[in-house]
Amino acid sequence: MTSKQDWIASPSQPLHGELTIPGDKSISHRAVMFAALADGVSRIDGFLEGEDTRATAAIFARLGVRIETPSASRRIVHGVGVDGLKPPAGDLDCGNAGTGMRLLAGLLAGQPFDSVLVGDESLSRRPMRRVTVPLARMGARIDTAEGGLPPLRIHGGQALAGIDHTLEVASAQVKSALLLAGLYARGETVVREPHPTRDYTERMLAAFGVDIEFSPGHARLRGGQRLRATDIEVPADFSSAAFFLVGASIVPGSRLRLRAVGLNPRRTGLLAALRMMGADIAEENHRVHGGEAVADLLVRHAPLRGIEVPEALVPDMIDEFPALFVAAACAEGPTVVRGAAELRVKESDRLAAMATGLRALGLRVDETPDGATLHPGALQGGRIESHGDHRIAMAFAMAAQRAQGEVRIGDVANVATSFPGFDALARGAGCGLAHTP
Ligand code: S3P
Numbered sequence: 001m002t003s004k005q006d007w008i009a010s011p012s013q014p015l016h017g018e019l020t021i022p023g024d025k026s027i028s029h030r031a032v033m034f035a036a037l038a039d040g041v042s043r044i045d046g047f048l049e050g051e052d053t054r055a056t057a058a059i060f061a062r063l064g065v066r067i068e069t070p071s072a073s074r075r076i077v078h079g080v081g082v083d084g085l086k087p088p089a090g091d092l093d094c095g096n097a098g099t100g101m102r103l104l105a106g107l108l109a110g111q112p113f114d115s116v117l118v119g120d121e122s123l124s125r126r127p128m129r130r131v132t133v134p135l136a137r138m139g140a141r142i143d144t145a146e147g148g149l150p151p152l153r154i155h156g157g158q159a160l161a162g163i164d165h166t167l168e169v170a171s172a173q174v175k176s177a178l179l180l181a182g183l184y185a186r187g188e189t190v191v192r193e194p195h196p197t198r199d200y201t202e203r204m205l206a207a208f209g210v211d212i213e214f215s216p217g218h219a220r221l222r223g224g225q226r227l228r229a230t231d232i233e234v235p236a237d238f239s240s241a242a243f244f245l246v247g248a249s250i251v252p253g254s255r256l257r258l259r260a261v262g263l264n265p266r267r268t269g270l271l272a273a274l275r276m277m278g279a280d281i282a283e284e285n286h287r288v289h290g291g292e293a294v295a296d297l298l299v300r301h302a303p304l305r306g307i308e309v310p311e312a313l314v315p316d317m318i319d320e321f322p323a324l325f326v327a328a329a330c331a332e333g334p335t336v337v338r339g340a341a342e343l344r345v346k347e348s349d350r351l352a353a354m355a356t357g358l359r360a361l362g363l364r365v366d367e368t369p370d371g372a373t374l375h376p377g378a379l380q381g382g383r384i385e386s387h388g389d390h391r392i393a394m395a396f397a398m399a400a401q402r403a404q405g406e407v408r409i410g411d412v413a414n415v416a417t418s419f420p421g422f423d424a425l426a427r428g429a430g431c432g433l434a435h436t437p
Contacts (some may be wrong), residue, residue, distance in 0.1 A: 005435060007393065007409040007423065009400030010381075012432035014253030014301070019244060019425055021236035023048040023073060024262050025418050026172070026200050027292070029099050031232040032057045033107065033180075034208050035077035036065040036085075040229030044075040047234055051417040052097035059104065062088045079229050082183060087113035091151065094119045096347060096390075096417045098126055099173055101150060103201075105131045106177030108154045109140035110184025117152040122347050122388055122414075124150050131177045134165050138181055138189070160185035162223055165192070169342060170315045172197035172266075175219065179205070179212075185223040193217045195315045198266040204232070207291055216266075233290030235262030239391075240419045241297065242270050242323040247398040247431065248299040249279045250330040256429060258297045260289065269317030273324055277304040277331055306333035306376065314340050322395035325354045328374045329363055330402050337371035347414070348387035357384035357396055361403060381405020390414045394422055397433055408436075 028048040033056065035042035047053065049072055057067055057075065064086030066078040080086075094100040094117055101117050105128070108115045118124075129148035136142065141155035162185045167174055175191045179201055182189025196216035205212050205221070209228035212221040241261045248254035263271075263283070274281060280302040283295040304327055314337075317324065321343055328335035343350040355365040355372055362380035366373045381403050386393035393412040400407035415422050426433050 004411050005413045007397060007412050008406055008434045008436060009397045009409060010406045010432040011251070011401050011403065013430035014251050015244065015248040015256045015429045015431065016254060017429050018257040018259060019429060020259050021241045021244070021261060022050070022419060022421070023234035024237040025050060025053060025239070026099060026198060027204070027232070027234045027262070028053040029056050029097070029103065030200050030204050031234060032060060032067070032075065032077060033103060034204055034227055035079055035229065035232070036060040036063070037082050038079035038208055038227035038229040039081050040079055042077045042079060042229040043231045044077065045073070045231070045233045047073050047075050048237065048418070049073055049420055051095050052100060055093060055095035055097055056100045059092045059094070059100070062092060079227070082226055085111055088115055091116040091118045094123060096120050096123055096414055098123060101152065102128070102131045102173035103176050103180060105142060105152055105154065106135060106180035108156070109135050109142060109158065109181050110160055111156045113156040115154045115156065117150060117154070119150050126150070127345055128152060130169065130171060130174050134163065134174070134178055135181055137163050137165070138178070138185055140181060162187035162189040164190040167191065167193050170195040170197050172201070176201040179219060179221060182221050182223055183225060188220060188222050190220045191218070196266060197315055198264060203291060207232070235289045235292050235294045236260050237418070238262050238267045239319045242320045243394045243398050244429065245270070245274060245279070245281060245297065245299050246323045246327045247401055249274060249302060249304060249327060250398070251401045252301050254299070254301040256299050258299070260294045261297050263293045263295055266316055269313040269315070270320035270324060272313055273307065273309055273317060274327060276307045277327060278302050279304060304331035306331045306335040308336040311339035318342060319391065321350055322354055322391045323398070325358065325374060326395050326399040329358055329376050329379060329399060331376050334376070335374045338368070339370055341370035346389070348389035348392060350389065350392065353385070353387050353389060353392045354395070357392065360384050361399065361407065379403040381407055383408040383410065385410045386412055386414070388414050390418050394419065397426060397431065401431055
């Protein structure tokens with residue numbers, strides 16, 4: 001992850017074939033965490049072998065949890081119980097993962113020992129007050145670097161008390177951090193959200209036997225409960241599938257089937273947006289994997305038109321805007337995004353990164369503080385920066401499939417945080433995508 005690597009991307013063939021997309025990142029993080037805290041042995045199938053989720057597994061190993069890897073994408077976790085984690089020697093490295101760091105902040109705030117959470121360059125620029133401030137209201141003691149940035153120095157041994165908290169920004173990470181701290185708190189913890197966000201923490205805690213009450217925008221649990229080991233089957237990550245949904249939609253002649261993709265309604269805002277744009281995406285073979293709805297997605301090329309993205313869809317497609325911008329770049333008529341200021345504090349400032357990159361390929365993009373208006377046109381070749389952001393790199397790899405020249409995408413190593421093997425899978429599907437020598 002340290003040496004800089006670029007891609008050279010260019011149009012090749014229509015996208016075709018059947019693809020298996022790697023496991024869901026959000027679910028994989030939580031599966032390891034909750035299995036580690038459970039009483040008994042849990043098996044995880046479909047675990048994402050990405051750098052983010054492996055960093056989380058490595059942290060629990062450092063906290064004294066035995067985790068076996070019988071084969072790729074499988075883990076056997078020997079849970080130590082909610083009170084069984086051991087003090088770590090040295091800092092705990094979350095890598096690039098905001099989910100890892102924020103959820104762990106809540107979980108570690110309730111331990112009897114001190115710990116320090118650190119991250120890579122990108123994570124070290126991401127705001128942490130959104131978790132440390134409400135956790136402090138529960139009695140946690142967490143020091144940050146100046147400006148509320150990582151590292152997080154967590155002072156253990158605090159008596160936590162449950163709170164009733166309304167989130168300022170819709171964030172599943174913050175909600176989850178508070179619920180995990182709530183497991184260690186006296187009394188009840190209630191989290192209310194301005195817009196419902198992904199509910200994997202709630203659903204998975206329930207699967208681990210925790211008595212938790214939840215509905216969209218609201219979750220409540222009592223402290224002092226134990227978790228019971230269970231097996232978890234992780235569906236394919238919709239956010240990773242998104243790049244192929246867009247790639248096949250924009251390249252004429254494409255027809256692609258994506259197997260067993262997770263379709264949790266709090267994740268699939270992009271499906272709704274693409275369909276509003278005229279995309280041809282069918283859902284087949286609906287079933288339930290480990291409590292999550294999955295289906296095969298069959299996507300065929302279709303002419304797209306620009307839309308005003310409904311603000312209500314934003315939380316349900318918060319990770320998909322890089323992909324959406326690429327679809328919009330190839331549509332007829334402008335696309336308008338509003339109410340998406342959170343994009344400025346993701347792995348990069350995604351509004352700025354997409355606007356700058358699309359301008360470098362010849363498009364007009366009018367940026368606003370919380371969105372952008374994108375004017376489509378013929379994409380030229382050029383050089384763009386991913387800013388070390390996996391989703392920016394993958395989005396431009398797909399945009400390049402419609403460009404009139406070669407697109408060089410700078411600094412793509414972080415694609416391995418969420419989608420190891422993306423480039424090989426993309427090439428196999430027909431994309432022109434090579435590494436720089
Ligand atoms: C995630 C929540 C979202 C999302 C991130 C994963 C999670 O972040 O962007 O990729 O697993 O809880 P926020 O909670 O900051 O919106």
